[in-house]
Amino acid sequence: MRPEAKSLALHLGLLALLVIAQFVVSPFHHGNLSRIMVLAVFAIGYNVLFGYVGLLSLGHALFFSAGMYGMGLAMQHLGVSALAAIAVGVFSAFVLSAVVGAVALRTTGVAFMIVTLMLAQAGYLAILYFGAYTRGDEGFVIQPEFRTIAGLDLTDPTVRYFAAFFVLAACLLLTLRLVHSSFGRVLVAIRENEERARMLGYDVFRHKLIAVIISGTLSGAAGAVYGLLFGYVGATFATVQYSILPLLWVLLGGAGTVIGPFIGTLFMFYLIDFSSGLTSAYMVVAGVVLVLLTLFAPQGLAGEVKRRLLPWLP
């Protein structure tokens, strides 16, 4: 089998497992998996920029919350349907990521991290400032009767599960296609040696900008879907914590692998779940595990598998 065929088989296999999981896991894990799948889309979006272009953003909460608030505010104040609201959310993240990219990409390295962090903080403060519309810190609930798409009740666990699954599958296959495309390979070239890529005649700025837009838009899609499926839009999702989380998920799962972000999100979610069952100081347990992973699998879980067993893993 060609590497592309192998990797397609692997990712379709993962998706098949998730379909099976819907029928066999307990309601508790079922609910968790729905959340994990949507959050994994956020991680996948983050990974496009961090894993493939090598740009570390500390401001992706901005895109996640742009999607979430774009969706939520459109429903709350304009009374549009759920599907249209999702489109508004995704579009908001698209526009915002284009603007942020155009500004932040004038910097590199640490400056890029700081600029993205500051812009995301500005976004968070804007949500609080316009509290009259956004209800500030408190946020707002999206009433169950509005959470339907084409007659499907998104508050129903099974429907919700498959909605999350559908979004994850679409994003996973989309990124798989992206990294195998010549565009994706140029992104890797930029990550590996930016100056050489430029001197092969590639417009590095344009490629990076498009990567920021893809990354931000996917993150925004995750935010919009998360808000709709779980019925809550709040300013917590715009805080710096939600910029750090996708970074952790991707680092744990394996930056620069298509499957890594999902694995990292799954692992981290259950790590926190498990350790909070042991002690109220659960972040200590989580922290120790993270340190161990960084020491012994610095490429992340999927990265380690790629290095040792499956060099063709995209």
Place this chain on the structure above:
Amino acid sequence: MASVTLLSTKGLSRSFGGIRAVENVDFELPEGQIRALIGPNGAGKSTFVGLLCGRIAASSGSVRFMDRDISHLPAHRRIALGMAYTFQITSVFARLSLYENVALAARRSIGSDRASVDREVASALERVGLTERTDQPAEDLSYGHQRLLEIAMGIAQHPKLLILDEPTQGLADSEIRQFNALVRELNAEATILLIEHNMDVVMEIADAITVLNFGEVLAEGPPEEIRQNRAVQAAYLGTG
């Protein structure tokens, strides 16, 4: 055959702080030539080619390429017009395979059609003699072989002008002989501008030589003439 000018500069200058690395250089390169650029260390050779391909911004002066003023184009646009540049300090994609290194060079001009890219990569690697190592990561190659990979990346771009910055550095004598033959072969398709320290290589393959010293053109002419030139001897040997 009347020679057509492929590349020319007028009053090209660049200073770093107070130091004039390249000073008021008028330069003409006819199509089809193999031109060597020589000069003592620090003469401004690398800076000069950096100005040509846009890696370094000029302080003043202009560059024309294929009858077009390219002074204000960014590096990637100049490369896309038909220049290829190989780095003095080897700069390949270390963690990517040789295939992918050359494919990246090829795809920009021929697009993503897999069969054509495969063909192009195979042919470029064969010309530099690295076919057997196609699937290895570039970092596994010796320094000399990485230099050859750089040249393969240049070949795969099918440039009109191929700029080679000290290509024979780190090559063994037998490899240098192959290199000379390769450059002559490439010359059928491309004009070649070569920065080179190895005078045997220069004398053997260059049609003409430009000598830079302290950022200025000291002499220009066919190899024999340059060899006899007293000013050049003085610059190199420090005697008058």
